[in-house]
Amino acid sequence: MFPKNTWYVACTPDEIDGKPLGRKICGEKVAIFRGGPEGKVAAVEDFCPHRGAALSLGYVEHGNLVCGYHGLAMGCDGKPASMPMQRVGGFPCNKTYPVVERYGFIWIWPGDAALADDSLIPHLEWAVSPEWAYGGGLYHINCDYRLMIDNLMDLTHETYVHHGSIGQDEIDESPVNTKVDGDHVYTSRYMDNIIAPPFWAAALRANGLDDTVHVDRWQVSRFSPPSHVLIDVGVAHAGHGGIDAPKEHKAAAIVVDFMTPETETSHWYFWGMARNFKPEDKELTKSIREGQGHIFSQDLEVLEAQQRNVLDYPDRRLLMLNIDAGGVQSRRVLDRMIKEEQNNPATEPA
Amino acid sequence: MFPKNTWYVACTPDEIDGKPLGRKICGEKVAIFRGGPEGKVAAVEDFCPHRGAALSLGYVEHGNLVCGYHGLAMGCDGKPASMPMQRVGGFPCNKTYPVVERYGFIWIWPGDAALADDSLIPHLEWAVSPEWAYGGGLYHINCDYRLMIDNLMDLTHETYVHHGSIGQDEIDESPVNTKVDGDHVYTSRYMDNIIAPPFWAAALRANGLDDTVHVDRWQVSRFSPPSHVLIDVGVAHAGHGGIDAPKEHKAAAIVVDFMTPETETSHWYFWGMARNFKPEDKELTKSIREGQGHIFSQDLEVLEAQQRNVLDYPDRRLLMLNIDAGGVQSRRVLDRMIKEEQNNPATEPA
Amino acid sequence: MFPKNTWYVACTPDEIDGKPLGRKICGEKVAIFRGGPEGKVAAVEDFCPHRGAALSLGYVEHGNLVCGYHGLAMGCDGKPASMPMQRVGGFPCNKTYPVVERYGFIWIWPGDAALADDSLIPHLEWAVSPEWAYGGGLYHINCDYRLMIDNLMDLTHETYVHHGSIGQDEIDESPVNTKVDGDHVYTSRYMDNIIAPPFWAAALRANGLDDTVHVDRWQVSRFSPPSHVLIDVGVAHAGHGGIDAPKEHKAAAIVVDFMTPETETSHWYFWGMARNFKPEDKELTKSIREGQGHIFSQDLEVLEAQQRNVLDYPDRRLLMLNIDAGGVQSRRVLDRMIKEEQNNPATEPA
Numbered sequence A, B, C: 001m002f003p004k005n006t007w008y009v010a011c012t013p014d015e016i017d018g019k020p021l022g023r024k025i026c027g028e029k030v031a032i033f034r035g036g037p038e039g040k041v042a043a044v045e046d047f048c049p050h051r052g053a054a055l056s057l058g059y060v061e062h063g064n065l066v067c068g069y070h071g072l073a074m075g076c077d078g079k080p081a082s083m084p085m086q087r088v089g090g091f092p093c094n095k096t097y098p099v100v101e102r103y104g105f106i107w108i109w110p111g112d113a114a115l116a117d118d119s120l121i122p123h124l125e126w127a128v129s130p131e132w133a134y135g136g137g138l139y140h141i142n143c144d145y146r147l148m149i150d151n152l153m154d155l156t157h158e159t160y161v162h163h164g165s166i167g168q169d170e171i172d173e174s175p176v177n178t179k180v181d182g183d184h185v186y187t188s189r190y191m192d193n194i195i196a197p198p199f200w201a202a203a204l205r206a207n208g209l210d211d212t213v214h215v216d217r218w219q220v221s222r223f224s225p226p227s228h229v230l231i232d233v234g235v236a237h238a239g240h241g242g243i244d245a246p247k248e249h250k251a252a253a254i255v256v257d258f259m260t261p262e263t264e265t266s267h268w269y270f271w272g273m274a275r276n277f278k279p280e281d282k283e284l285t286k287s288i289r290e291g292q293g294h295i296f297s298q299d300l301e302v303l304e305a306q307q308r309n310v311l312d313y314p315d316r317r318l319l320m321l322n323i324d325a326g327g328v329q330s331r332r333v334l335d336r337m338i339k340e341e342q343n344n345p346a347t348e349p350a
Helices: A145-153 A155-161 A169-173 A198-206 A282-312 A322-343 B145-153 B155-161 B169-173 B198-206 B282-312 B322-343 C145-153 C155-161 C169-173 C198-206 C282-312 C322-343
Strands: A008-011 A021-025 A028-035 A040-045 A059-061 A064-066 A080-082 A099-102 A105-108 A133-141 A177-181 A184-194 A215-224 A228-237 A250-263 A266-275 B008-011 B021-025 B028-035 B040-045 B059-061 B064-066 B080-082 B099-102 B105-108 B133-141 B177-181 B184-194 B215-224 B228-237 B250-263 B266-275 C008-011 C021-025 C028-035 C040-045 C059-061 C064-066 C080-082 C099-102 C105-108 C133-141 C177-181 C184-194 C215-224 C228-237 C250-263 C266-275
Touching: A008 A021, A008 A028, A008 A250, A021 A250, A028 A059, A028 A064, A028 A105, A040 A099, A133 A250, A133 A282, A145 A215, A145 A228, A145 A250, A145 A266, A145 A282, A145 A322, A155 A169, A155 A282, A169 A184, A177 A322, A184 A322, A198 A215, A198 A228, A198 A250, A198 A282, A215 A322, A266 A282, B008 B021, B008 B028, B008 B250, B021 B250, B028 B059, B028 B064, B028 B105, B040 B099, B133 B250, B133 B282, B145 B215, B145 B228, B145 B250, B145 B266, B145 B282, B145 B322, B155 B169, B155 B282, B169 B184, B177 B322, B184 B322, B198 B215, B198 B228, B198 B250, B198 B282, B215 B322, B266 B282, C008 C021, C008 C028, C008 C250, C021 C250, C028 C059, C028 C064, C028 C105, C040 C099, C133 C250, C133 C282, C145 C215, C145 C228, C145 C250, C145 C266, C145 C282, C145 C322, C155 C169, C155 C282, C169 C184, C177 C322, C184 C322, C198 C215, C198 C228, C198 C250, C198 C282, C215 C322, C266 C282
Parallel strands: none
Antiparallel strands: A008 A105, A021 A028, A028 A040, A059 A064, A099 A105, A133 A266, A177 A184, A184 A215, A215 A228, A228 A250, A250 A266, B008 B105, B021 B028, B028 B040, B059 B064, B099 B105, B133 B266, B177 B184, B184 B215, B215 B228, B228 B250, B250 B266, C008 C105, C021 C028, C028 C040, C059 C064, C099 C105, C133 C266, C177 C184, C184 C215, C215 C228, C228 C250, C250 C266
8 A cells, every 4th residue: 555646765876887677666667777868756657568577687778778588679758769680669658657856866757648737746955965965775565665664653663673873761761752744753752861772882982082971862853744754863961952952062963864765564765864064974874774774674674574474464453552543543644545546546557 | 083072182381481382273263371460381372362363473571462563461360450541440351271381282172161171181190100200392284184083093014104113014914903992992013022123122222132132022902082192102022011011121101192283284293202111211212202203204294295195086985994993993983072062052152 | 479389498407307397488388298108208288187286296106107196196198106095097187298308309299290290300419429529408497489589680799698708899880691491590690800809818817728819709609490599609710711611710609598488477487508619528518508698697687677678668668770780680580380280270189
């Protein structure tokens, strides 16, 4: 259950660097590549109209995606452009997918292309401002992308899953607040006057701040459809205003989470962290990325086992506690989008 | 096809040492752990009532099994005991499974808990007497547990599968005798005045006995429902009475086999050997365990290929020869138990 | 979709050297072994009539295939020959499969044994003449064997899949010609006055010929039912007659391809090369075999991805261009054979 008339992250630019990429997104097999005269990103069905080979196993030449089996050259527009010794005018065309390269990601619209509007891609200030640095990665996870939304909209799990890095008892001892604003859902938690957990103590030090004093810590998760969860996180020396403290008293960051459904029970998880302190420090970016990569890998086992349980116990209802409100409200937004799509089928056959 | 209102071996104590264990038993996903004030073994459905996480990925605290996702503490009685910042009174409960720790094993009753009676766990003298030593292990095998019962109730296969260790031509040259006594089935074979095969020659030497003279060898398999096969095995210097020979003339042991169904076509195989010579010799226990582990691993490939054949040739009937009588009679006992269960459904809904 | 009343390559002699082989062929699980008084090749269902064990896990003794579980000795005629302490007269028999050892291969007739006629095995001159040397190997490929026939009947793919070894641009710049002669299909391509690609330059050198001059190159693929594709390939110094040039001016070989269906979507691919220059040079045979093994492994990924696409896009038709005519015509021959079999069911129940 996922909306298709919306933008998802398909891949990162390094994944199509010098070669096409084959990836299943929302059930669609897609070949993504840099084509056309300027190397603009393009995406077509990963199926050669000649004999059904996977176009993504081929290569790009003269702006077309050349099939690695018999040389059919597929244009970015889904029309076969040429094939040695053949006239391709009557060849069947491939479905194409709107794709946009922006903010360090390749975005894809897997549904009705006629509805794609790139102004709907959310603005990501941290991706364009020199005041920010970003590092991230990708995991393939065998669970419904909505289980990951639940996970990120309820950070209580940090106490348990991420003990020793970002988890601490104060998290689940602090009340959580969820609010809905149109299609956006916010879940926030504030922990004042506590000891910074190891990850944040290191961030304070990296930012040239004392890590031995008490801090005010905050976590504000924001869900935006279809599957983006951006989390304002950080610590400030206690009593300076917490999330609103001046820059010199805090270490703040945005946890970035873009989940892209692969199938009903698997997804691509693009994770990362943007920070607005010491953005020029590439070693710091690398070490934060490694730390986060390790921490986020701890969720995999938990979520994949949860997915198996959900399938194995189809009759058991899950609870919806106050801490789950973020995930519950996010799913309502999604349900509404999916229903709308079903009521307004594609303007042309897919 | 397996009875559920009966005791199976769920695991060994070392498997729940300091951490819970998740295991599928008779189609039920179970989390087994040491809980309560005294660390008594407990077993509950491996499903957190909160969001369906696998409880077995959590940890034990204050006698409860704490979910490693959001901290729900599950009591040994299947009732959620607590959860940070939550009132758990109205939470749904988990199914629990009667479990008993005895004889160096954790026993589980996967069926109707109201019928569980721990006096039905068979007495294992070798597990409690200081005159005996035991060593064993666990294999996961992708075949119906009844194929393993067949295997153990017809030791003819030793000649072929275990050539060079416990197999020898005299086995299938000796007549086999099967008798049924209530729910127990016995298959026995006596081989008099033969050369001891390598495994038993080593046992004689370990017991301080001459291994170059002829011996009388015996194998008496006993099936007890639901899936226990204990085999009296050994050799005595020829002419001293064989199985009844005085201790100083023989090396005797019990092969221990507890099969626990996982699914219809897979099971957990707890194997081991109890011996009543040199019980204090831990090195001997270890070396016998290693030898047996190697020998018993030879059955895996054969049984898993047999299982695939049974599934691939659904219309072919298997033969029931005299050597198969042990397995055939054991299956009759099981069929009777299963039929009885179907005629007397659980006293309360599972 | 494969004919069964025909000869396929089952295995090579080294695969049954001293031990039986279990292999699924055209959906049939077969145990192949050397039995009888003279060690002649035999094939029976890979199922022990006693308890369903896989006979191929056993061993050969006194000309019979002895089951490695309980010692049933299966004769080459599918009749249980003996079993320790048992009378096997009334035991059910196994299906047998006609098998013939010829030309360095074991051939099997998986269909109606009554129709098997070993004069239908094609004559392979290169396998019997001292003027030729042969080296080859076996790959298991997860695709319909007909996708491999397509592959071999249209060598255009060499330009793309085998770039840097046997591929070169001139291949798909040269016209291809397909003709049908009864059940045989021929596709030929001639490239005159070109530079030899690396594989053939090495062959020229190995044959003591100058590899720096222009050559005439040829490729003549011949499909013979059910799934044999033999390809005349080679290069001759330009202007000496190409394929018809005298021996001292050319390096010529036959690419040998025998595809044996395992299931509808997988097959055993026996590949190799026969050459009629320097047949006594075993080092050359070895190095050609290694080079060919590497080149042919490049097809695997392409074909397996194509198979997945064909399954994932059941409604998309594949194109049938002139270059595909060889495969298309070969499939017509196969369709005719399969239809004939359906109209003339087996003379006796299988």
